[in-house]
Amino acid sequence: MYLYILYKEAIIIKSLQIGDLIAKVPIIQGGMGVGISRSSLASAVARAGGVGVISGVHVGYDEEDFETNTLNANLRALKKHIIKAKENAPKGIIGVNLMVAMNNYEQHVKEAISAGVDLIISGAGLPSKLPSLVKGSKVKIAPIISTSKACKVILKMWDRKEKMTADLIVVEGPNAGGHLGYHKEELKNMDSIDYDKEFVEILKVTKEYEEKYNKKIPVVAAGGIFTGEDVLKYINLGASGVQVGTKFVATHECDASPEFKNTYINSNKEDINLVISPVGMPGRAIHNKFIEKVSANRPKITKCYNCLIPCNPKDTPYCISEALINAVKGDVDNALLFCGSNAYKVDRLYSVDEVISELTCKL
Template sequence: MLIKQLKIGDLIAKVPVIQGGMGVGISRSSLAAAVAKAGGIGVISGVHVGYDEEDFEKNTLNANLRALKKHIIKAKENSNGGIIGLNLMVAMNNYEEHVKQAISAGVDLIISGAGLPTKLPSLVKGTSVKIAPIISTSKAANVILKMWDRKEKVTADLIIVEGPQAGGHLGYKKEELQNIDNIDYDKEFVEILKVAKAYGEKFNKEIPVVAAGGIFTGEDVLKYINLGASGVQVGTKFVGTYECDASQSFKDTYINATKDDINLVISPVGMPGRAIHNKFIQRVSSTRPKITKCYNCLIPCNPKDTPYCISEALINAVKGDIDNALLFCGANAYKVDKLYSVDEVIKELTSKL
């Protein structure tokens, strides 16, 4: 049986798997290229992609933009003609500059969440770059597609539906996530399929809808394909790969985690996410660390009252300073038992198709 391809306009992925964008630095050119080469869609996270550039501390924006171009080009070169996307958070500062840099570097697809990407269509206008909002509800899907239609006379090329078991910056309230059994993600997913169909008919195009959050096995993938998904987005499982850009220490936190280690946390921008419990989480729950530098990364963040610097905590994570790090993860991180190759992960995810 032939595995179903994921078609996004003229972009065709041989396998219907998008690798989730994970920042800071967890998914850069190494992981993205490997996933794209294996037939999926590799995604670079645009959050502080230049964290290891020499001038990052003094010249943060320029370092990030330079690194973004470098990693997109490198991923494209190493992907054997595969599809490379970029994940950008709407809540980040300098969003527009990152979009423009990604386009100039030859990115194929821009995926955007942590807010509604209202300006994205105007920024890619006149290019072949595909755009995809990340949403969690049919209401959000309606809002963004209606806005794009009204303002720009365009619609989404792809919709990613992030469920309550995903990692960071979720579109749910913490109280909702504490009662996760009350969230009927499958029902919401079907409603979003209807929204995508309506706008697809209006614009005479197919809008693929992709399921995301907590997808870990071939059975999970088959379930959503049968529900009507065109594909899936997977993040956590790709952390447990040799090709993942994170330090071995970061990968080991997933491998060694138990289910009880995974906690709900509120990031400094007020959005809930999941993280592996560690000394850092313990410390910031009772003491506010001294913030010595602001990286000016997120629009809603104020260094005067933020509980901790999320940039510093995530940079520590990717570098392997685990005791001083925020270890974002999906709900199934404890199921990562050892390192696999990207090819092995793709093979397992598509094993039931």
């Protein structure tokens, strides 16, 4: 067991160990795209002792050739932001979040490895090929799952096909933002989801592979975690740490526009609603003019960014790439504003250090 001592506050905090990587505080910053978490936010979290994560979804949205050469722009930017984050946090841990549903997923994984990333976190599908892609490197791998069933499937698959297991498991609950691993009807009836019970079951599944591979596989809780009490709850439940997204959006270091950050600060609880993305996955977002507009009339889609495998521009209700790019740039009336269920609790801008301090205050 590794312990990190904050001498000024005389607090002893358990560190998060992922193989040979040790984060001084058990906090992983969630990967948020498009462009919400890039090198600025990720390096700030890593310097503060947590795990900083860059989202790989259209990470090159502001490259000069993004519109004409989207894939190369994204791969170039992914490498650039990983290198920059590593330079700005030379002793920290930098990860990337790459959705399995992305087109050109394997190319993004390979680019992240070549750039020197420490950890690859993958959800929005089962990352069946991830172990083979990282073989021969020191890069750690982590699936994002929501159920013990999914945990069994992916760990069994990696064990059987690759003779490998996970280095970390992220358990995303129903209170997270972005794309969620639940059916819309489940999310409408939140009482039907016993996340804590499912988390304990996932710990049991993981233990089997810890014993087989003689290694510790940390399991972290994610989704709706906002306070020090939340963090302590899941540590006491058996978590090795937590993943947090929403609270890091409203930080000075976050890569998003001030306008996007202010939508969190100015939101009310009733503003946060469930939405269905163009690929049929439920998510959570702040209600705005854009949601009203696309609910009334399907906008004309003039360009396809070829971002997600299941998306077909002929029948998609709107272009999710355009909507998320508008968000990060600050055109919030024409944007999809993904957020976690507790976004309305954000009341001001914080520094990353303040957020880390609040999250660990009960440990």
